Amino acid sequence: NAGVTQTPKFRILKIGQSMTLQCTQDMNHNYMYWYRQDPGMGLKLIYYSVGAGITDKGEVPNGYNVSRSTTEDFPLRLELAAPSQTSVYFCASSYETGGPEGETQYFGPGTRLLVL
Amino acid sequence: AQKVTQAQTEISVVEKEDVTLDCVYETRDTTYYLFWYKQPPSGELVFLIRRNSFDEQNEISGRYSWNFQKSTSSFNFTITASQVVDSAVYFCALSEGETSGSRLTFGEGTQLTVNP
Numbered sequence: 001n002a003g004v005t006q007t008p009k010f011r012i013l014k015i016g017q018s019m020t021l022q023c024t025q026d027m028n029h030n031y032m033y034w035y036r037q038d039p040g041m042g043l044k045l046i047y048y049s050v051g052a053g054i055t056d057k058g059e060v061p062n063g064y065n066v067s068r069s070t071t072e073d074f075p076l077r078l079e080l081a082a083p084s085q086t087s088v089y090f091c092a093s094s095y096e097t098g099g100p101e102g103e104t105q106y107f108g109p110g111t112r113l114l115v116l
Numbered sequence: 117a118q119k120v121t122q123a124q125t126e127i128s129v130v131e132k133e134d135v136t137l138d139c140v141y142e143t144r145d146t147t148y149y150l151f152w153y154k155q156p157p158s159g160e161l162v163f164l165i166r167r168n169s170f171d172e173q174n175e176i177s178g179r180y181s182w183n184f185q186k187s188t189s190s191f192n193f194t195i196t197a198s199q200v201v202d203s204a205v206y207f208c209a210l211s212e213g214e215t216s217g218s219r220l221t222f223g224e225g226t227q228l229t230v231n232p
Contacts, residue, residue, distance in 0.1 A: 033220075040224075041225070042120075042209075042224045048219070058219065059219075059221075107161040107163075109160050
C-alpha cells in the first residue's frame, strides 16, 4: 500500500491563478480530510468528506473547494490564489466504523504552496 | 468549541535526558479522542498514539510514555533517555464525538531539539 499520496510536492502560484491539489489513498478509507499548516503553527481543517459524494466544511474553508467522486480521491481546488493561502497542505484519511474505538488519521507527505 | 494548548513552544535538551511535553485540552463532550503526532524535519506527520476518553490508563511504548488525566484535562507525553533522532515538532490533537476521525483540532506544537 502506498497509503496517502499527494501531488504536487511543491508549487509556486501567482496571485489569482487557480490549481488543484491532488490526494489519493489506497487503504479503502471512507473519511478523507484536507488540512493546512502555516509556518510555526498546528494544522487547521479545511474540508473533510465522510464518503463519496459527501463533503463538509472545516475550520478554514474560505477560498477552497473540494469534491469526492470516488472513495480513493479527494482533490482540493484553489480558485483565486491569494498570498494568505501560502502554506503546507496535508491530506489525510481514516476508516471510521462509528464504533467506540475510534480510528486514526493517516497523513500524506504534504504539498508546499507559495503564492506570490 | 474544542481547544488544545501546548504551552511549550520550544524545548531543548541534551541527549539521554528525559523530557515531558505538555498538552492541555478543552472539550464539552464526554466522548473524545486524543492523539500525539510527530513531525520530523522532513515534514511528514507520524502517528504516535490515540487514546479515547474512557481509557485513562497510562501507556508505555519503548522510550515513550503518555499520562492521561481527565481531572486536569491533560495528556502529557514523556520521552525517556532522549536521542537526537527524537528532534521534531510534536503535536497533540483532539477529536470530539462518537467517531474519532471527524474533526481533529491540533495544538500549535512543541519543537523538541535533542543535542548530542
